[in-house]
Amino acid sequence: xxxxxxxxxxxxxxxxxxxxxxxxxxxxxxxxxxxxxxxxxxxxxxxxxxxxxxxxxxxxxxxxxxxxxxxxxxxxxxxxxxxxxxxxxxxxxxxxxxxxxxxxxxxxxxxxxxxxxxxxxxxxxxxxxxxxxxxxxxxxxxxxxxxxxxxxxxxxxxxxxxxxxxxxxxxxxxxxxxxxxxxxxxxxxxxxxxxxxxxxxxxxxxxxxxxxxxxxxxxxxxxxxxxxxxxxxxxxxxxxxxxxxxxxxxxxxx
Amino acid sequence: xxxxxxxxxxxxxxxxxxxxxxxxxxxxxxxxxxxxxxxxxxxxxxxxxxxxxxxxxxxxxxxxxxxxxxxxxxxxxxxxxxxxxxxxxxxxxxxxxxxxxxxxxxxxxxxxxxxxxxxxxxxxxxxxxxxxxxxxxxxxxxxxxxxxxxxxxxxxxxxxxxxxxxxxxxxxxxxxxxxxxxxxxxxxxxxxxxxxxxxxxxxxxxxxxxxxxxxxxxxxxxxxxxxxxxxxxxxxxxxxxxxxxxxxxxxxxx
DNA sequence: CGCTCTGTCCCAGATGTTTGAACAACTGTT
DNA sequence: AACAGTTGTTCAAACATCTGGGACAGAGCG
Numbered sequence: 071x072x073x074x075x076x077x078x079x080x081x082x083x084x085x086x087x088x089x090x091x092x093x094x095x096x097x098x099x100x101x102x103x104x105x106x107x108x109x110x111x112x113x114x115x116x117x118x119x120x121x122x123x124x125x126x127x128x129x130x131x132x133x134x135x136x137x138x139x140x141x142x143x144x145x146x147x148x149x150x151x152x153x154x155x156x157x158x159x160x161x162x163x164x165x166x167x168x169x170x171x172x173x174x175x176x177x178x179x180x181x182x183x184x185x186x187x188x189x190x191x192x193x194x195x196x197x198x199x200x201x202x203x204x205x206x207x208x209x210x211x212x213x214x215x216x217x218x219x220x221x222x223x224x225x226x227x228x229x230x231x232x233x234x235x236x237x238x239x240x241x242x243x244x245x246x247x248x249x250x251x252x253x254x255x256x257x258x259x260x261x262x263x264x265x266x267x268x269x270x271x272x273x274x275x276x277x278x279x280x281x282x283x284x285x286x287x288x289x290x291x292x293x294x295x296x297x298x299x300x301x302x303x304x305x306x307x308x309x310x311x312x313x314x315x316x317x318x319x320x321x322x323x324x
Numbered sequence: 325x326x327x328x329x330x331x332x333x334x335x336x337x338x339x340x341x342x343x344x345x346x347x348x349x350x351x352x353x354x355x356x357x358x359x360x361x362x363x364x365x366x367x368x369x370x371x372x373x374x375x376x377x378x379x380x381x382x383x384x385x386x387x388x389x390x391x392x393x394x395x396x397x398x399x400x401x402x403x404x405x406x407x408x409x410x411x412x413x414x415x416x417x418x419x420x421x422x423x424x425x426x427x428x429x430x431x432x433x434x435x436x437x438x439x440x441x442x443x444x445x446x447x448x449x450x451x452x453x454x455x456x457x458x459x460x461x462x463x464x465x466x467x468x469x470x471x472x473x474x475x476x477x478x479x480x481x482x483x484x485x486x487x488x489x490x491x492x493x494x495x496x497x498x499x500x501x502x503x504x505x506x507x508x509x510x511x512x513x514x515x516x517x518x519x520x521x522x523x524x525x526x527x528x529x530x531x532x533x534x535x536x537x538x539x540x541x542x543x544x545x546x547x548x549x550x551x552x553x554x555x556x557x558x559x560x561x562x563x564x565x566x567x568x569x570x571x572x573x574x575x576x577x578x
Numbered sequence: 579c580g581c582t583c584t585g586t587c588c589c590a591g592a593t594g595t596t597t598g599a600a601c602a603a604c605t606g607t608t
Numbered sequence: 609a610a611c612a613g614t615t616g617t618t619c620a621a622a623c624a625t626c627t628g629g630g631a632c633a634g635a636g637c638g
Contacts (some may be wrong), residue, residue, distance in 0.1 A: 075373035075588060078623065081335030081595070082374045093400055100616055112599055115617065116413070120336045125433045132615080136401045138437040142455035144398025146347055147390045149453055176392070179379045183392040201392070201399035235328035330618065335626070336596060354585055364628045386585080483583065 076141035084109075088089045091138060092127065097135040097215055113289035117266060144201060145256045153277065153286045154185050161288055165190040168306065170292040172209045175204075175274075176285070180227040182212045185286070194270065194293055202306035205231055207241050210262035210274035211287040216247075217254035218276050218284040223253070240265050259307040260287075264294065273306045280322045338363075344389060346381065351389040398455060405430060407531065407540045408439050410574045415542055418567045419444040421450045422560065424546040428459075428526075429465035430539070434481040436466045448524065448547055459485055461495050464516035464528035465541040468502075471508035472530050472538035476507070493519045507575070513561040514541075518548065525551035527560045529568035534576045542568055 091106050094097060100118060101158055104111035118134050121127035128137040148154050157174050163190035165172035174185040181203045198204075206212030206227065227264075233242055241247045254260040262272035274289035290306055291297075297306070345360050346352060354372060358365035372388050375381035382391040402408050406545045411428050419426035419442035428439040435457045452458075460466030460481065470478055478501075487496055508514045516526035530542035544560055545551075551560070 073373075073377065075370070075377045077626090078371045078374045078377065079335055079339070079370050081333055082339045082371060083378060085333070085336045085339055086378050086380065089397065091518070093397065111616080112598075113596060113637085114620085116329070116331045116333050117336060119327075119617090120332045123327065123329045123332065124340050126336060126340065128432055135404065135598080136397060138398075138401050138432050138439070138455070139457070140394055140401050140403075141398035141437065141439075142457060143343065143347065143390060144392075144395035145453050145455035147392050147394050148348070151387065151392075178382055178392050181393065185392070185395075199403055201396035203393070203396060250327050331595085338626095365585080366587080366628055367626080370626080373586085380615090566581085 072254050073261075085117060085121070086175050088114065088121070089127075090135050092108070092134060095150045095199055097130075099111065099133060103134070106240070114314040140248075148185055149229065151185060151286075153317075153321070157277065157286070157288060158186055158188075159314050160320075162184060162188045164188070164229075164288070164290060165193065166220055168288045168290050168292075168309065169193070170296070171196065173211060173289045173291065175209070175287050176288070177206065177212075177213070177215050180206070180207060180230050182206050182215070183307070192296070194291070196267065196270070196291075204266070205234070205253050206261075207233055208266045209289075210260040210291075211289045213250060213260040213262075214274040214276040214287040215284050217251040217260065218278060227294045239323050247267070255305070258311055261302075262291070271302060275307075275310045277314050277321065279318075288317065339371060339375070342368065342375070343381075346355075346388060346390050351387045353386060353388065357388070384462060402439055405439060405540075406578070407571075407575070409476050411531065411540070411571045412440055412442075412543060414567050414571050414574075415440060416442045418442070418542070418544060419447065419556065420561070422544050422546075422563065423447070424544045424550075425450065427465060427543045427545065429463070429469070429541050429543070431466075431469050432457075433509075434460070434484050435470070436460050446550075448543075448545070450521065450524070458520070459488070461487055461501055462516075462520045463543075464514040464526040464545075465543045467504060467508055468528040468530040468541040468543075469538050471505040471514065472532060472536075476496065493517065495519075511561070512565055514563075515556075516545070516546040525556060527551075527556070527564050529561075529564045531568050531571050531575065533572070539575065542571065 073193065087107060091103055095102065095106060099112050100115050104114040107114065107186060115186050118127060122129055126137050126139050153174065153176060161172045161174055163207050169190035169192040171193040172188045175182045176185055179252050184200050187200055204212065205293050228244060232248065241250055258275065260274045263269060270291055272289050272291035273288050275285045276284055279285050288310065290310055335571065341361060342357065345357055348358065349360060352564065354365050358368045361368065372381060376383055380391050380393045382389050406429060407428065415426045415428055423444035423446040425447040425523050426442045427446065429436045430439055430454050437455050438452065438454050441454055458466065460470050482498060495504055512529065514528045518524060524545055524547050525546035526543050528541050530538055531540045531542060544564055
């Protein structure tokens with residue numbers, strides 16, 4: 071699954087190494103980047119000037135930064151996901167009605183990518199923004215997705231990315247994960263009890279297409295003090311499921 | 325200004341040619357892409373497999389597509405624009421209060437990039453999504469920005485991108501543009517009277533920082549039948565200006 | 579079953595990329 | 609005002625890498 075290119079174009083790899091470094095450093099000069107990447111600065115300069123010429127990178131008084139042309143590509147990629155257009159208005163409603171943070175996640179390359187995030191009036195502040203990629207087994211959203219994949223696909227994903235836990239409560243063995251996924255299938259919803267971020271709980275439901283294939287998941291997340299008792303175990307799950315069902319209907323007829 | 329790299333990395337250029345083609349074709353196979361680009365398919369395959377390995381491209385049953393990793397980069401690039409975080413809530417309010425489509429645009433590489441777009445309840449459907457890049461002189465937003473740039477910078481941009489008009493009413497000479505920009509400075513707001521899209525009018529105001537440098541522009545746009553008379557010439561301009569002023573205050577104190 | 583599409587792989591030759599060193603342009607310090 | 613220590617940029621030679629034709633396997637179809 072984690073296929074490596076047979077005949078990789080090394081310059082393409084380097085190009086993205088440069089871009090990634092530019093992102094990690096939040097903008098940088100040639101020398102700084104060169105040191106960070108351990109590549110001669112003349113080489114780095116060649117890449118940066120090429121990227122600038124192509125308008126993928128911008129030079130603001132001496133500091134190179136990731137350009138907005140990626141927003142064009144990124145927005146396009148999101149727009150291409152049929153789930154986005156259909157689920158967005160419903161997730162907006164979910165956020166408005168619960169007052170919390172509502173999310174859409176899809177799987178790509180065995181990881182979860184946040185497609186969209188809607189803020190209700192009481193929504194918590196989380197640093198992660200749209201586009202952030204997370205390991206599937208560490209979030210309610212991811213578990214909702216894994217629960218509806220074939221065993222082989224789950225195996226392939228676990229083989230590729232492991233079960234490295236970000237917090238103490240995370241799932242750490244394949245058996246544990248299988249048990250959890252079975253629970254998710256039984257209940258219809260997945261929970262996240264501060265597994266990825268302390269003090270943050272989350273309720274997620276899968277979104278399936280007419281062939282019962284998983285195409286993504288939606289969720290509400292909020293602080294533990296508002297996510298407890300009946301609201302956490304009954305009220306919110308029902309709400310999220312209802313919204314997921316509406317989305318599924320719209321996916322089918324489109 | 326339109327500097328070309330002295331020592332361009334051709335493979336980096338090719339990488340983005342491939343990605344652009346993938347976007348234009350809305351996903352494609354190796355052979356189709358190779359024909360479109362007039363490059364041997366083995367070469368195209370090398371690039372695609374490298375991009376897939378790096379998780380920037382995804383292969384969905386035989387069709388290569390632009391991946392969501394670009395959403396990560398794009399969302400990051402947008403987040404890095406300080407204007408976005410500050411202006412977003414205000415533009416949301418502008419959309420809600422007018423019921424129309426409200427926008428944020430910034431300049432990059434001499435073109436306009438839509439940073440954000442908020443839809444009011446009566447907002448028109450336009451195909452352009454976030455990230456779309458447009459020539460500055462063809463939109464109210466762009467004219468609001470150009471009006472507050474130095475003459476040299478405007479010259480450089482016109483030299484680089486020309487004044488090619490997308491519709492009949494567009495500005496087509498440098499003198500005409502200068503006149504228009506002077507008007508914008510006088511009035512404080514810029515108008516777009518179906519210049520770029522038929523039936524669509526637009527009112528835009530610049531956003532300046534404390535040093536009176538232009539950092540972007542905001543606007544409301546809608547159908548000509550709702551954008552006429554006093555509403556178009558008085559009411560909406562005042563509203564847009566007011567919101568721009570609030571944003572400017574928030575920009576200064578942050 | 580054979581035909582014609584795919585996508586993938588391979589390797590030698592051609593080409594582009596890498597690289598250190600040298601330079602120019604700044605910044606801040608003495 | 610001169611200087612030392614930065615920075616980004618340029619260049620051309622040495623060589624690593626990309627290119628590209630052709631061969632191959634597998635899928636889809638009649």
